[in-house]
Amino acid sequence: MTEPLIRQLTIFGVGLIGGSLALALREAGVVDEIVGCSRREEHLRQALELGVIDRYHLDAAEAVAGADVVFVSVPLGAMRSVFEAMRPGLAADAVITDGGSAKQCVVDDARAAFGTLPPGFVPGHPIAGTEKSGVTAAFPELYRNRRVILTPLAESDPAAVERVRAMWQAAGAEVEEMEVHHHDEVLAATSHLPHMLAFGLVDSLARMRDNDEIFRYAAGGFRDFTRIASSDPVMWRDICIHNREAILDMTARYQADLEEMVRAIERGDGDALLEIFSRAKAARDRFCNE
Amino acid sequence: MTEPLIRQLTIFGVGLIGGSLALALREAGVVDEIVGCSRREEHLRQALELGVIDRYHLDAAEAVAGADVVFVSVPLGAMRSVFEAMRPGLAADAVITDGGSAKQCVVDDARAAFGTLPPGFVPGHPIAGTEKSGVTAAFPELYRNRRVILTPLAESDPAAVERVRAMWQAAGAEVEEMEVHHHDEVLAATSHLPHMLAFGLVDSLARMRDNDEIFRYAAGGFRDFTRIASSDPVMWRDICIHNREAILDMTARYQADLEEMVRAIERGDGDALLEIFSRAKAARDRFCNE
Numbered sequence: 305m306t307e308p309l310i311r312q313l314t315i316f317g318v319g320l321i322g323g324s325l326a327l328a329l330r331e332a333g334v335v336d337e338i339v340g341c342s343r344r345e346e347h348l349r350q351a352l353e354l355g356v357i358d359r360y361h362l363d364a365a366e367a368v369a370g371a372d373v374v375f376v377s378v379p380l381g382a383m384r385s386v387f388e389a390m391r392p393g394l395a396a397d398a399v400i401t402d403g404g405s406a407k408q409c410v411v412d413d414a415r416a417a418f419g420t421l422p423p424g425f426v427p428g429h430p431i432a433g434t435e436k437s438g439v440t441a442a443f444p445e446l447y448r449n450r451r452v453i454l455t456p457l458a459e460s461d462p463a464a465v466e467r468v469r470a471m472w473q474a475a476g477a478e479v480e481e482m483e484v485h486h487h488d489e490v491l492a493a494t495s496h497l498p499h500m501l502a503f504g505l506v507d508s509l510a511r512m513r514d515n516d517e518i519f520r521y522a523a524g525g526f527r528d529f530t531r532i533a534s535s536d537p538v539m540w541r542d543i544c545i546h547n548r549e550a551i552l553d554m555t556a557r558y559q560a561d562l563e564e565m566v567r568a569i570e571r572g573d574g575d576a577l578l579e580i581f582s583r584a585k586a587a588r589d590r591f592c593n594e
Numbered sequence: 595m596t597e598p599l600i601r602q603l604t605i606f607g608v609g610l611i612g613g614s615l616a617l618a619l620r621e622a623g624v625v626d627e628i629v630g631c632s633r634r635e636e637h638l639r640q641a642l643e644l645g646v647i648d649r650y651h652l653d654a655a656e657a658v659a660g661a662d663v664v665f666v667s668v669p670l671g672a673m674r675s676v677f678e679a680m681r682p683g684l685a686a687d688a689v690i691t692d693g694g695s696a697k698q699c700v701v702d703d704a705r706a707a708f709g710t711l712p713p714g715f716v717p718g719h720p721i722a723g724t725e726k727s728g729v730t731a732a733f734p735e736l737y738r739n740r741r742v743i744l745t746p747l748a749e750s751d752p753a754a755v756e757r758v759r760a761m762w763q764a765a766g767a768e769v770e771e772m773e774v775h776h777h778d779e780v781l782a783a784t785s786h787l788p789h790m791l792a793f794g795l796v797d798s799l800a801r802m803r804d805n806d807e808i809f810r811y812a813a814g815g816f817r818d819f820t821r822i823a824s825s826d827p828v829m830w831r832d833i834c835i836h837n838r839e840a841i842l843d844m845t846a847r848y849q850a851d852l853e854e855m856v857r858a859i860e861r862g863d864g865d866a867l868l869e870i871f872s873r874a875k876a877a878r879d880r881f882c883n884e
Contacts, residue, residue, distance in 0.1 A: 380861040405880070433815070494812040495813065497795070498820075500852075506878045510874065511851075521784050522742070522882065525723070526784050528822065529818070534816075534820065541868045541871060556856075559853075559856075560851065561794050566845055580794070581793045582799050584792075584800065587800035592820065
């Protein structure tokens, strides 16, 4: 019998992201045992019943005991305390990776929690998800043909990077590497800002008089546009706080562009509007060709 | 044999909206003959080949000759000239309706073109569509279970209103009535502003350095969020110009709310962000329950 890719995988936060990884790796037959850890025992019990994990611990150090790979998929605001809590039980050669939507803050948290960055630490971010959350929303195909970005550090052991890469590939993903800061900028543009805009729009409408009637006349375009506003508010609060700088930069740029559109509408400048809309349509058709 | 609901339907602008209505009414067996009119003969020839229309005229007055119902689905900026051009051929008792996304401007255009508003004129707006355009995107089910808003005027003949209502019901739609000004406000909120935001976001990203790379990492949420940015730029330019007041009101409200979010991120106020995001998620889950 050949050695499996992962002997014991410990997952912190067995929700959509962690649960789907567990299901995918199980389906691929590359993991022997999956251990869950969370502050909410009912979530772990549910994950156990669904066959997503084999067993669980509420104590982080106990949960990582014996783990050769640890995957942390908790909201960004909980990363540091999870790192701190697992430290006493962590094997020296354990590989640690995460699913956080911003990376500089996770690196900072790991440095703060571990003192020096462990060579097994490889920050990562699967560019996948749905507006649903929780383990009941998990499914093994979530990562198939999706991109996973790893942001290895100077301290990262190349063997650990290869292990994390192999894990995501086994789940069906395409794995790429990027520098931490660049990751945070790209994701602010393509994910964090759009979520803010969608949450903001729905909230603007919800606060209007007659909002019942307003939503009643929303068509398919509105549903698609606002789907991401059904995402987990805690996760997104943490992203906004922890990727603050890149999000504020990107938002300022967007606010200026929006103001330009408003001015064009005010002065009835159809040519300027047509130019913006045409350029946007061309870019969207080109890049999101469906 | 009983009289059909419509003997001759003349459609101006046989694209997604006009073409889908033609296909739906044909499928329902409620129309004898469908005549197309457009400035672009190749579009009409295509509609003829696809069996969407029975014949066509490039001259508007010839196209409406013999029509008992006329449907105008051209960009808002072309409404007035279409009304003016059809006038010489229009029967005194013809029913005229439209598919314009804003209604005050269409009413103003009709008044300007016809002198006084014809009793057969019943402004309307089907709340349906996709990001595609053109007659090749038309399909008979587009209006099924979708809302159509009619904004009858003091001058509108109740029999004409009933006729337009019956036409849309035959296409599978739910028909409601609304006051013109109110329609324009509601649609600015649920459709026009979201389109501006989506066009604006894609354009902001497209204008950034490394935009190729940025779009490469866009995930499913971004595709959904920006789908409406693939809509027809000319149609949306016209909507922004012709529903200017309501759109500027709604956009100002949104800009203030966005600025509030930015301030909360700046001061690291997670509670304020969580409140906004939670309220938005609750509203979206409630109103767009899928």
